[in-house]
Amino acid sequence: MMGRLLSFTSIVFLTAGVLFPDEPQQEASASDSAAATRDIIYFHREHPIFIRVRIEIDQTPFELPWIAYVQALFGELDLDRDGSLGPEELSVTANVGSDEPSPEAVRLARDPDLWSADRSPFDQAITMDELTAFLVSAGRGPFHTVDAASAPVSNDSVGMTLFGLLDLNSDRILSREELESALTTLRRRDLDDDGTFGPLELGASGNSYVAPLAGTPGETPRPFAALTPGSAPIAILRELERRYAKIPSATSAGRSTLSRALGSEELGLESEVFDRYDFDSDGRLDLDELRELVRRPPPTMELVVRLGIRAEGAPVVEMISSAKGQNIAVRRSADGLASIVINDVQIEIAPATSGPDVAKQYLLGQFAAADLDKNNYLDDKEAGRSGTFRESFAEFDKDADGKLFENEMTVVVDGRMKAARSRTRMDINSRGRNLFGILDLDRNRSLSRRELAQAVKRIALWDTDSDRAISEAEIPQLYQISFGPGQPEFQGVQIPGQVQRSIGDTTSPLSAAPVWFEKLDRNRDSELTRREFPGTIAEFQKLDQNSDGVVDTAEATLVK
Secondary structure, eight states: OHHHHHHTGGGGGGOOOOSSOOSOOOOOOHHHHHTTEEEEEEEOSSSEEEEEEEEEETTEETTHHHHHHHHHHHHHHOTTOSSEEOTTTTOOOOOOSTTSOOHHHHHHHTOTTGGGGOOTTOSSOEEHHHHHHHHHHTTOSSEEEOOOBOOOOOOSHHHHHHHHHHOTTOSSEEEHHHHHTHHHHHGGGOTTOSSOBOHHHHTOOSOSSOOOOOOOTTOOOOSEEEEOTTOOOHHHHHHHHHHHOOOEEEOTTSOEEEOSOBOHHHHTOOHHHHTTTOTTOSSSBOHHHHHHHHHSOOOSEEEEEEESSOOTTOOSEEEEEEOTTOOEEEEEOTTSOEEEEETTEEEEEEEOOOOTHHHHHHHHHHHHHHOTTOSSEEOHHHHHTOTTTTTTHHHHOTTOSSOEEHHHHHHHHHHHHHHHHTSEEEEEEEEESOHHHHHOTTOSSSBOHHHHHHHHHTHHHHOTTSSSEEEGGGOOEEEEEEEEEOOOOOTTOOOTTOOOOOTTOOOOOOOOOOHHHHHHOTTOSSEEOTTTOOSOHHHHHHHOTTOSSSEEHHHHTTOO
């Protein structure tokens, strides 16, 4: 079976989550897919940085679980076992018995665009290769990229104020001891006694958060773009030209302008690498030559990201090569965080710890809350009163009898979770260069106990002079990239806690919190501190099963 799985990898990379999704995708060669890699462009201020990431899941190429999943769906629908899906096989009905196709197979068969997969040849039958190509081209392939989230726009006053408050000896350097005592240092500033610290409580002067400047229409401010091998979206080509064009030229009217052609200096490439793409040897890459560069970019650096089971001693993130003449390094913290250092910019790369399981727990809790008459099913009136099931009722009610039972919903959820686990998701977040903004991981404009604790873990990453402390100059422009399993999606349903958390964040995933927990959680950080809990110390300690000083949602759900 593995041999057959590998035969499909050459078509997996038609398209898969490019951050600029406005360009038709092209099929990659087998040599591109064999390495199970993804290329990411970081638009550095001086020249583009091409980061090649080789992703392994349980020591195998990341796309294999997805291919195996699609093959299983194909097998459910291929009733005559002839290796293709015809009109009769795709005319399946909802799952009503153990011998019928699963809800996910039925969902695939009912896709109104599915017949567009019948291309080579056009014969009123869809082969496995055609199905795989269709799913990838529809953005449902093995790799899912979430659009890069920008850092909150702020001035520097909040970060500078926070730095000054934590700098107890006023030496403009934050030592490990000062960062470890951050919660104690700031405790008296918690004016509303909610266990968090906002800009006003820190005493920051001026308007801490200012409106972003208006950009040029059509301009793309994203710092990263994920590439699909063999594809060169025009938006990425124009972005490269816009950012890096420096060579003077002249228009037909004699006016001075900048040529869109890019030289080796603008692209940050060594001459021998640049020459591979400069087909006419004129020292510049025109649009066609630039397109070839983006289709198969020369990696500035190549990383391995190992998810799941790893060989003994193998790091989660490892740099295996870097181009000549590049000032790039990888730093690693004791708890597994890894950071690419490019001058004053750092890009943290880590596996995400959250997965699709939180969706099931959340939906079960919402089902129980929506079942007002406690008859163990939801009717359309109960669903209409629920924000969770108002739009998704028909999606879960597979037999369309107007009654949604818990086991009926569970079958659908389990199928979506299985699909999500077969995919790999990449999240990119910009944290800015403001100390407050960098530490405010959930972007709620306040710092929690957990977020302050994260600062200590980053000393090893930010300490460029190896003095085991952080000066103001060492606070980097920070980006975070995380890789992990996909997340199930349901129509009109927003699953709380469906966020990727890096390896450094040890909190439990947000689950369907009990009502009493939500009422006590005044600052909405999904944790109860001793201040928020009205009971006795003994009662609090009983709930705090891991003795970390807070009660999270996972611990709250264990209360009977």
